[in-house]
Amino acid sequence: MGIAVNIGQAAEASGVSAKMIRHYESIGLVPRADRRDSGYRDYGPQDVHRLGFVRRARDLGFPLERIRVLLGLWGDPGRSSAEVKALALSHIGELEDKARHLQEMADVLRGLALSCDGDGRPDCPIIAGLEAGPVPPSGPCTGRPTSRSSSAKPPSRRSPSPDRR
Amino acid sequence: MGIAVNIGQAAEASGVSAKMIRHYESIGLVPRADRRDSGYRDYGPQDVHRLGFVRRARDLGFPLERIRVLLGLWGDPGRSSAEVKALALSHIGELEDKARHLQEMADVLRGLALSCDGDGRPDCPIIAGLEAGPVPPSGPCTGRPTSRSSSAKPPSRRSPSPDRR
DNA sequence: GTTGACCTTCCCATGATGGGAAGCCGCAAG
DNA sequence: CTTGCGGCTTCCCATCATGGGAAGGTCAAC
Secondary structure (H helix, E strand, C coil), X not given: CCCCECHHHHHHHHCCCHHXXXXXXXXXXXCXXXXXXXXXXXXXXXXXXXXXXXXXXXXXXXXXXXXXXXXXXXXXXXXXXXXXXXXXXXXXXXHHHHHHHHHHHHHHHHHHHHCCCCCCCCCCHHHHHHHCCCCCCCCCCCCCCCCCCCCCCCCCCCCXXXXXX | CCCCEXXXXXXXXXXXXXXXXXXXXXXCCCCCCEECCCCCEEECHHHHHHHXXXXXXXXXXXXXXXXXXXXXHHCCXXXXXXXXXXHHHHHHHHHHHHHHHHHHHHHXXXXXXXXXXXXXXXXXXXXXXXXXCCCCCCCCCCCCCCCCCCCCCCCCCCCCCCCCC
C-alpha cells in the first residue's frame, strides 16, 4: 500500500537516522523491515511509530538494552504498570547518579578555579590540585616539578637489574 | 637505584591500571617509558607522579585530549595560570551542561513516573509518554508523509502491538 | 536514456576501558 | 640448575551509540 515509506522518510518522520534504523534492525531491537523486490526497506505507520518510541526513549537516556525491554512491555497487553514504573525508577536513579557525579566533579574543579588568579603568572592552584597526592618517594616535594619533559631527568633511574620485591 | 618500578607497581602507586598506562603511552599521552633489556617498562618517581596527575585529571572528568594540554601546561614553566583557568572553566561548563541534561531527563521521567499507579494494570503514563507524538494515520500520504496530523489513535491504548502486519 | 538522489551492504572511527591469548621474563623453591 | 608461577610483552576484540564513507544497485524526473 502507499503507506509504506522508504528508510529516508521513516527516518525523517521518526527522528531516528537511517543509519541508526539499520543498526537497530541489525541488533534486533526492531524487527526486520519488509523489503521491496529491489531490496529497499519498507516502513508502515506502525514501524515508524515504533521508531518514534525508540527515539523518545533514547531522548530520555534509556540504553538500547532497556529500550528492548520497554518495547516488549509496550507490546504486551498483559504488562503491569508496576514493571514499567520499576524500570523507569531504576533508570531515574542511574541518571541522577551520573548527574550528581558530574556535578561533583564540576564543584571540585570550580573550587580550584576560584582560588586561581588567572593571570599571566604560572602559579596555579588548579595545576597544584592535580599534582597533589602521593608524592613519589625520595622525590623532591616539588612545589612545581614542572620542567620534566623538556629537561632530562637528572636523578639516576635506569638500572636494569634492581627490582625490589 | 630501587626507585625504578615495574608497570604493575607504577599502576598501583598511581591508581592507573597497567592496561591504561600502556594505552596512554601508545597514544603519546605520556612519553615512552624506559625499557629494561628484557623489554619491561621502567617507571621512575617522576613518571609515577605524572601518571597520578593524569589519573586525578581523569577523576575530574577531563578527556584525554585535554589532559594532554594540561600536561603540557604542567611542564611549561612559562605557562600563565590564565590558560589553565580557561581550560578548567570551559571543562566545568561542559560538565555542568551534561549534568543538567541528565537531570532534565530524570525530571521528565520522574514526572511521568509520578502519575503512574505502578499497579498490576497495563495502563501506564510512562509508556504513553514514550508513545506520544505523531501517530501514523492510515491516510493516503503516499509520497511524503511529512505533515501528519497529530494523534489519531484514540481507541485502546492497550496493545499497540510492536509486531506489525 | 541519462542523471542525481536515494538505497543497499560492509568496514572503520570515536573515547576510555577492559578481557584475553600467546609467549617471554624474573624470582624463589625444590 | 630446573621448575613453576606470576608478572610482563604485544596484539586483537568488545563495549555503547553514533556517524562517515566506499562501492554498487535503484528510482524518478527530465
